[in-house]
Amino acid sequence: MKRRKVGNLLALSVLAYLSREPMHPYELSKTLRNYGDARSIKFTHGSLYMVVQQLAKAGFVAEQEVSREGARPERTVYAITDAGRAELRDWLRELVGEPQHEYPAFVSALSLVSALPPTEVVRLLRERLTGLDAQRAEAVAMIEKSEAEGLHPLFLIEESYRVRLLDAERAFVEEFIAKISDPAEGWGPMWAAVHGTVFESE
Template structure:
């Protein structure tokens, strides 16, 4: 399994058996949906994959008068072992991820220095907005008594965004250096010759 949604499902089932609809609600209420991309269909698909793998099992079917029948799933011993193995690996072993911004940076030289700098300034403003939102969210949660350990993913996001903002500012400065502009112009002047 390499799907973060599957890891989250296993984590929630460590607490108690539940049904997929409730799992989705908990992901949203806890804010984990900001870090784990999913929709209702993908959630049900992951639950089925975990069941087929033997990591979770149907425990009961419940029905209340207002809702359709729902199947409760529980974590198996194999699922618990898989969860801990997976968590240990994710926490201890750095992995190269493939962010879209990294792709754009690898191809940045195709844009003029002026356009690149302006687009990066736009990105910096967007980063400022995200940073402000996260700070507000963390402040509000802290004021409501939420413990720091339940906000660490937001602290991590904040650290990444602040580092990216610093990187972007430095990159804009580099793109505006006369030496880079001249090198870029000379390179593309050569490329246009027959």
């Protein structure tokens, strides 16, 4: 994975939207939220302004104009540079074409899950299933609403991917519960014995 001058994924979004038209950070923030990018990339107004400054320092964006409306503070409009366009395309090619090793919190928890007794783990996993169902319903509702309003599915592809990931995770969690709870060959009794407890299957 290439080391980048500005490696924050928020910077990638900023470059993508500035490639459409110049904007000031407030407009960028509003655009990111309106297009649902806040569901994919975590940011605040402060972090957005910081990333824009980093991109400017790296030569990927440049000040185009400074304006003021009434008593409001000055607003600097930024435009993407040729170097910024090249960085945007190169970065996207890397992210789309090359699988990256990521560190999801749930995977970290699974690697340590034996520290909890199995009866509690099964209960927590069932709670997770409820949460996954809620997230899936939210994503599906967003897709259906946006498509009904005329938005092309291409611009919702990250939500479609999110739904597939949720489906895969749900299937895994159900399988894990079954492996712990199976009456004949379940891991529950052995696991519970390590904790000095008795496995209570629902």
